[in-house]
Amino acid sequence: MTMKRYINSWLASLVVASCLLLITSCQEDSENFDNKVFIKSATKVGILLKGSTESAELTIQTAIAKPEDKDIQITYKENFGLVGQYNDAYYDQAIALPEDCYEIPNPVTEIPARTVRASDVTVLFKNLSSLDKDLVYVLPVSIADANITVLEHSRTTYFVIRGAALINTVANINENKLKLNLTNAEALNNLSQITAETLIRVDKFGKTISTLMGIEGKFLIRIGDAGVPDNQIQLATSSGNVTDVNWAIETGKWVHVALTFDSSSGATEVYINGVKKGDTKISNYRSKVNWGNSDFWIGYSWDDNRYLDGDVCEYRIWNRVLTAEEINAKDHFYTVDPNAEGLAAYWKFDEGAGIVVKDYTENKNDATASKPLTWKAVELPAK
Numbered sequence: 447m448t449m450k451r452y453i454n455s456w457l458a459s460l461v462v463a464s465c466l467l468l469i470t471s472c473q474e475d476s477e478n479f480d481n482k483v484f485i486k487s488a489t490k491v492g493i494l495l496k497g498s499t500e501s502a503e504l505t506i507q508t509a510i511a512k513p514e515d516k517d518i519q520i521t522y523k524e525n526f527g528l529v530g531q532y533n534d535a536y537y538d539q540a541i542a543l544p545e546d547c548y549e550i551p552n553p554v555t556e557i558p559a560r561t562v563r564a565s566d567v568t569v570l571f572k573n574l575s576s577l578d579k580d581l582v583y584v585l586p587v588s589i590a591d592a593n594i595t596v597l598e599h600s601r602t603t604y605f606v607i608r609g610a611a612l613i614n615t616v617a618n619i620n621e622n623k624l625k626l627n628l629t630n631a632e633a634l635n636n637l638s639q640i641t642a643e644t645l646i647r648v649d650k651f652g653k654t655i656s657t658l659m660g661i662e663g664k665f666l667i668r669i670g671d672a673g674v675p676d677n678q679i680q681l682a683t684s685s686g687n688v689t690d691v692n693w694a695i696e697t698g699k700w701v702h703v704a705l706t707f708d709s710s711s712g713a714t715e716v717y718i719n720g721v722k723k724g725d726t727k728i729s730n731y732r733s734k735v736n737w738g739n740s741d742f743w744i745g746y747s748w749d750d751n752r753y754l755d756g757d758v759c760e761y762r763i764w765n766r767v768l769t770a771e772e773i774n775a776k777d778h779f780y781t782v783d784p785n786a787e788g789l790a791a792y793w794k795f796d797e798g799a800g801i802v803v804k805d806y807t808e809n810k811n812d813a814t815a816s817k818p819l820t821w822k823a824v825e826l827p828a829k
Contacts, residue, residue, distance in 0.1 A: 644759075
C-alpha cells in the first residue's frame with residue numbers, strides 16, 4: 447500500500463508539473479504572439495550615386511499584425527549607434543551619413559484604430575553630390591517610441607548610399623534575339639564608315655556561329671563559321687568574309703570588342719579590350735552599309751541557333767572610324783556620351799526589366815527582344 451500511495455503521489459505530481467509547464471508555455475506563447483508594431487518595408491535600402499545625383503526621397507512603411515481598438519503612435523529617429531551592427535551583419539565598412547545629407551521632415555506617424563497600416567514616413571536625402579563615391583554611407587532609422595510593443599528584429603531600416611559602378615545592369619541574351627523598332631532609319635543607312643562596339647561576357651560557344659549584330663547576307667559581325675573557330679570574330683558580307691586567327695575572344699570574362707570598317711578601302715580592324723589584333727584586313731565589300739532596316743538583328747542571323755550565349759551591354763554603332771586613342775579613352779569600354787560626334791545608335795542594356803532596350807541617341811531606334819530578357823546586376827569595371 448505504501449508503494450502504491452507513493453506511485454499515485456508521484457503521478458499526481460507529474461500531472462501538476464505538466465499542467466504548470468503547459469500553462470507557462472501558453473503564457474510564453476501568448477507573449478510571443480502579442481500584437482507588435484514593425485517596419486513593413488525592406489530592412490536594407492540602397493541608393494546608388496550615379497553621375498551628379500543630388501537628392502532622393504524614400505519612405506518607411508509601418509504596420510501591426512492585427513487591428514487595435516486604439517490609435518497607435520510611432521516615432522522614428524536616426525540611430526547611428528547601429529552603424530557597427532550594420533557592418534557586422536552585412537560585412538560592410540560603412541560610415542555614418544553626414545547630418546547635412548538627410549532629413550526626416552515628419553518622424554511621427556499613426557496607425558488609426560481598427561486598421562493595420564500607418565502613413566509612410568518620408569526620408570529625404572540631399573547634398574549627395576558632396577559624398578565620396580569611393581565610400582559607403584549608412585543611415586539607420588529606427589522606431590524610437592511607440593505606445594505598443596515593437597518587434598525588435600523589424601525596428602530599423604538601413605539606408606545605404608554608395609557610388610554606382612559605371613555599369614550596374616546587363617542582359618543575358620542566351621537563346622534570344624533583338625530587332626530594331628526603327629524611328630530614324632536614315633541614321634543607320636548610307637554609312638561609308640563604321641565602328642561597331644559591344645561589351646560581352648560569353649558563357650560558352652560550342653556551336654558553329656554566334657551573332658553579335660548586323661544583317662545576314664549583307665554586312666554581319668559574328669563569331670565562328672564553318673572552318674572558323676567558334677570563338678573567332680568574322681565580318682561576313684555579300685562580297686565575302688574576312689577574319690583573323692588573332693580575333694579570338696575568351697569565355698567567362700568581360701571583353702570589349704570594336705570592329706572598324708572603311709568602305710573606300712575595305713580596311714577592317716578589330717580591337718579586343720582596346721588592343722588592335724592582327725593585321726589590317728581588306729574586305730572586298732565596297733558599298734555603304736545600310737543597317738537601317740528590319741533585317742538588322744542583335745544576337746540573331748539566319749536561324750535561331752545563332753544566338754550569343756552570354757551577357758551583353760554597351761552595343762554601339764558609329765558612322766565614323768574611331769581611332770585607337772578614342773577606343774582606349776578613359777571609361778570608353780563602359781560608357782560614352784549619347785551625344786558624341788558620329789554616334790548613330792547606343793543600346794546600353796541597362797533597363798533591368800522588360801524586353802525593350804533603349805537607344806540612348808536622339809535617333810531613338812530602340813531594340814525589342816523576342817522574349818523576356820534575363821537581367822543581371824553587375825559592377826563594371828570591377829573594383
